[in-house]
Amino acid sequence: MTDTVTLTLSEANDLCLQILLRTGLSAGQAEAVSEVIVTAQRDECHSHGLYRLIGCVHSINTGGVNKVANPKVIDLSPAIVKVDADFGFSSYAYKKVISLAVAKAREQGLAALAINNCYHFSALWPEIEPLAEDGLAALALTPSHSWVAPAGGTKPLFGTNPIAFAWPRADGHPFVFDFATSATARGEIELHGRAAKKIKPGLAIDQDGQPTIDPSEALKGAMLTFGGHKGSALSAMVELLAGPLIGDMLSLESKAFDQGRGASPCHGELILIFDPAVFLGDTLAANLSRAEMLFDNILGQGARLPSQRRYSARQNSLANGLTISTNLYDDLLALLDTAPTALCMTLRG
Known part of the structure; x- marks a missing residue:
């Protein structure tokens, strides 16, 4: 075999x-x-x-996810739409509401989409890359379970708290990045454990707050933020914007809500959608060309673009x-x- x-x-x-x-x-x-x-x-x-x-x-x-969830769309304002995922998976709620959010962005130039009470397990780029393919820019944020210690701390508090951004390009794929504010994705640590591999130093600490390269000890202890205090501050920003701002749970609350089931995190997600055509009007083409100048200069130095x-x-x-x-x-x-x-x-x- x-x-x-x-x-x-x-x-x-x-x-x-x-x-x-x-x-x-x-x-x-x-x-x-x-x-x-x-x-x-x-x-x-x-x-x-x-x-x-x-x-x-x-x-x-384990009974966490609502198998027959029926997302409820709430048209909150000219530029804000919310959808209650009814404790189902976020990807389903997203599909139910994204067309309305895009319509608002094309009308107002900027729209905010809040997804509440959702189980979220996926990367964020699949949600925003298609928006950039349609000429929009987008930013997505979401917390998770409290698995990550703040800079200087030793106990889990933050989620992995990813941030994703997408920018449209006339030729070729959009410019997209998607990264956790933790030093690595939790799934990567889990995969290392499945493969009986050690993780890199600097990614996690054990239950005693000591550095570890053992995946099992890392999962029992706490992950670390990338970039020390900088990643920690960004992680706190994600907690606030995709938690209290949209009326949903912090990662600490999501972990408590799980009640030890070990299910995917249940919380909220915030997606901001920008329409460059509304922002720029007749100068759209010229400014998108300026963006291409940035990308060309990145590539011209032998560096690569995200994705x-x-x-x-x-x-x-x-x-x-x-x-x-x-x-x-x-x-x-x-x-x-x-x-x-x-x-x-x-x-x-």
């Missing part, structure tokens, strides 16, 4: 759907979750790809399929109890 299994995007999506539907999750949520998982795996974001199905199923089976590796991985996946470890593939099939024979034969072939 080989160490890896290769799936087409269609096969991966079918596998996701079957696993999620087996839990009793509604079809709409299953489709939205599958889409974001396969999108991440397509771009070789392994910590947010097919591996995340294991956590999603656990979150559903270049991801875009390259995307092309490879579209041409050659998605490759995951055999161990992960077997774990996913186990979630099906007994996977349909036709599917198993197709995937293993």
Whole structure:
């Protein structure tokens, strides 16, 4: 048996759907979750790809996620829209409201989208990259569970608290970055543990507040912010803007709300959408060209733009399929109890 299994995007999506539907999750949520998982795996974001199905199923089976969630859209003002996810997955609520948020941004130049009471497990770039492909700029923020110690502290307080930004480009892929304010994503530490690998120094501390490179000790202790006090301040900003500002939980509250189930974090998300056409009017083309001058000068120094590796991985996946470890593939099939024979034969072939 080989160490890896290769799936087409269609096969991966079918596998996701079957696993999620087996839990009793509604079809709409299953489709939205599958889409974001396969999108991440397509771009070789392994910590947010097919591996995340294991956590999603656990979150559903432990009674946290509302399997039949019915998101409720609240048109709050000309530039603000909120959606109550009804304790379902954020990706489903996002799909229910994003067209209204975009319409507001195109009318006002700037719109804020707040998603409340949602279970969020995914990367943020799948939500904002399509906006940039439509000529918009966007910024997304969300907390998580309290897994990260503040700079100078030794106890978990912040979430991994990612920030993502997307900028439109006339030619080629949008300029996109997406990073946790923690020194690494929690999923990366979990994957290192699955592979029996040590993590790099400076990412986490153990329960006694001492530096550790052991993934299991890191998960029991606390992760660290990137850049010391700078990352810590940004993490606090995410807590405030995607928590109290939109009437939702801090990471500390999300962890308490979980009640030890070990489910995906339940909290809020804030997405800001900008329409450069409204900001700039007749000077749109000239100013987008100035942005390209910035990118050209970055590349001209031999540096790379964020997401270049991801875009390259995307092309490879579209041409050659998605490759995951055999161990992960077997774990996913186990979630099906007994996977349909036709599917198993197709995937293993």
